[in-house]
Amino acid sequence: xxxxxxxxxxxxxxxxxxxxxxAEHRVIERVLDALERMSESGRIDHDLWxxxxxxxxxFADGCHHAKEExxxxxxxxxxxxxxxxxxxxxxxxxxxxxxxxxxxxxxGLDAAAAGDAGAARAVCExxxxxxxxxxxHIWKEDxxxxxxxxxxxxxxxxxxxRDEFDRTERSEANAGRHERYVRVADELVRATxxxxxxxxxx
Numbered sequence: 001x002x003x004x005x006x007x008x009x010x011x012x013x014x015x016x017x018x019x020x021x022x023a024e025h026r027v028i029e030r031v032l033d034a035l036e037r038m039s040e041s042g043r044i045d046h047d048l049w050x051x052x053x054x055x056x057x058x059f060a061d062g063c064h065h066a067k068e069e070x071x072x073x074x075x076x077x078x079x080x081x082x083x084x085x086x087x088x089x090x091x092x093x094x095x096x097x098x099x100x101x102x103x104x105x106x107x108g109l110d111a112a113a114a115g116d117a118g119a120a121r122a123v124c125e126x127x128x129x130x131x132x133x134x135x136x137h138i139w140k141e142d143x144x145x146x147x148x149x150x151x152x153x154x155x156x157x158x159x160x161x162r163d164e165f166d167r168t169e170r171s172e173a174n175a176g177r178h179e180r181y182v183r184v185a186d187e188l189v190r191a192t193x194x195x196x197x198x199x200x201x202x
Contacts, residue, residue: 017072017161018146024064025138027185031055032131034188039124039131041192046113049105049123052188056102059181060134065095068141071164072149079152087145094137101130 035052038045073088083089104126111119153161169178 015162016150017158017165018149020162020165021064021067021072021146022142024059024067025142027182028060028064028134029138030185030189031060032134034185034192035127036131037192039127044109044112044120044123046109048188048191049109049113051184053102053105053109055181055184055188056098056130058177059184061095061099061102063178063181067165067168069095071161071168075153075157075161076145076149079157081148081152087140087148091137091141091145094133098130098133098137101126101133105130 031052038048038052068091073083073092076088077083081088083092105123108119108123108126112123
């Protein structure tokens with residue numbers, strides 16, 4: 001499946017870096033929708049939840065948030081956008097809160113999958129909190145922070161940022177990861193729509 005958030009988007013010299021991040025948001029939102037269906041189903045499919053958590057850790061956080069924290073946010077700070085008490089600090093705080101909620105999901109997953117009703121409730125509550133947090137976070141970035149970035153970063157800064165995104169995607173550590181997790185998102189959507197476990201990705 002071709003998706004606007006795939007690796008080729010990072011290589012388009014006509015695309016703004018914020019457009020790359022917005023495209024990744026659309027992939028993340030599809031997984032949030034799938035996670036919502038999973039948490040509302042009343043059934044904890046261990047493998048399916050692990051797949052979703054793997055996506056959240058390695059794409060939403062490890063790929064997408066890393067681009068923001070390592071590349072975009074420092075450039076915004078150098079351009080005069082404040083961290084403490086400002087939008088950058090708010091986004092960083094929400095990234096941290098999201099990681100804590102993922103840890104809560106992981107911490108209760110084994111017991112929930114084994115039939116512990118209390119653990120299942122705790123996992124689903126953490127998932128619901130994460131979904132709400134990320135949806136609001138994405139809205140703030142798409143409609144406020146990224147518009148600010150497009151205003152304060154000149155063409156040279158935007159080109160350098162786009163190149164930095166591209167180098168990150170092409171690094172040996174990240175080779176193929178972006179495309180792999182776009183496929184994982186597709187599988188989670190299909191699995192939750194059909195009520196069947198997603199097939200394994202290798």
